[in-house]
Amino acid sequence: MNTQNLSLAELGWRPLLQQQLSFEELDSGFAARVNAVYRDRILVTSEFGEHSILVSGILDTDDTEQRATTGDWLWLERDTLKPLRLLERMSLLKRTAAGTEPKTQLIAANIDTLFIVSSCNQDFNVSRIERYLSLVMAAHIPAVIVLTKADLCDDPDVYVDQAQAIHRDVPVVAVNALSADVIERFRDYTMAGQTIAFLGSSGVGKSTLTNSLLGEQVQDTGGIREDDAKGRHTTTERSMHRMAHGGWVLDTPGMRELRLNDDASGVAELFADIEQLKTQCRFANCHHQGDRGCAIDQAIDDGLLDVRRWTNYQKLQRESELASQTKAERKKAAEKWGKEISKFSRQHKKSRYT
Incomplete structure (x- = not known):
């Protein structure tokens, strides 16, 4: 990818970012956008090209949300490339990492449109799409539901109707990710300075969509297993790539298990x-x-x-509540939740036979 001579606007810079800086900072540094994050290094792009910088200083912190993630903007010292500031984000997508302790994991920052990807086969799952959408709504990022493999389905409208019923204000698009018209169908979201990201399970076509929008094979792709329609992981890290119309796409690893964070606002909005x-x-x-x-x-x-x-709704609401509780509080709440689910199931099972 040629990143020489790109302007800040082409990289996705916004006036709100400029307003965060003082005159002194403007004189001593420059802006760079995070393309990828590794264990001890960060790959960034600026008006001066690509730079590899150490995770040090202000970025080497125990505060998860103050660490850099893909899509972030950093202010670097002009001569040494030392990170001086992590600029305030316009949006932040995060989840609770797997494990017994609810630790926050950052997914991406400063995304203009988030595409929730599913496929027109056995992988399609309304509850899973609701989970993804709750997370995206909590981050206040405009969302679009994309249904791939429409060309391999006898009646894709069946899946489109179910997806559209999830939320009336969220657009639904059914595509063949390999089709030559994909670039044009996504044109409005992929113009210069725009940043999009794909979120979905493994094997649903996120990497194929990325490659189609880039016009080249950048991400490895893998098919869905024929016996259960479940996908294999093909993307293992988050990285940004420049698309044909000048925008940026961030491909993310497949996330079959996506745990909500402690922000329940997305659940409330989706299930209004x-x-x-x-x-x-x-x-x-x-x-x-x-x-x-x-x-x-x-x-x-x-x-x-x-x-x-x-x-x-109950499951997602409870999960968000648990993410903000202590270990003891979570154990007590989980036991209570199990009893409530059992009681609810018995009640409605009994009502069907009376």
Whole structure:
């Protein structure tokens, strides 16, 4: 990739970033955007080309959110390339890493549009797309649902309709990731200075889409296994690449298990209908488990609320709450949550036979 003579605007620079800097800083340094993060080094691009800098000084910190991630903007000392500032982000996508302790893991920063990728086969899963969308909405990043392998499906509209029903304001696009028209279909999102990213499970076509938008084979691709439609990991790190129309694409590793962080605002926004229903319960302390005058139970019985959607809402809400709790609090809450799910399942199983 030729990154010589690129302007800050072409790299994705915004006026809000400029406003963070003092006159003294403007005289002594320059801006560089993070292309990739490794264990002890960071690859950045500036108006002067590519630079490899050590993870040191302000970036070598125990505060996860103050570490650099792909898409970040750094202010570097002009002569030494020493990181002087991590500029305030316009958006930050993060998750809770796997493990017993809820540690934050940064995914990407300063993304203009996030594409949630699924495929028109057995990998398609509404609850999983809701999980991804909750995370993206919490980061306040505009989202688009992309359904790949539409050319291999007898009726892709079936998948499109299900995806569109998740949220009326989130566009849904069905594509053949290998098609020559992919570049034009994504044109509005990929112009100079724009940054996009793909998020989805392994094997759904993220790397294929990246290669199509770049017009060259940059990322390795791997097919979905025929027996279960589950994909193999092909991308193992996050990196940024310049696209045909001048924008930037950030490819991410497949994330079949994506745990939410402690920001529950995305769940509330995605499930705004359920949040509204909860306010209509007869009693303010309703547990939504057969309580008298429960609006949730009534909506389920009337066929206005799908049990799957209600259950997934509860799961994502609880997961976000657990991410902000101590270990002891999480253990106690998990035991209570298990009892609540069992009670809910018994209640609605019994109602179907009475």
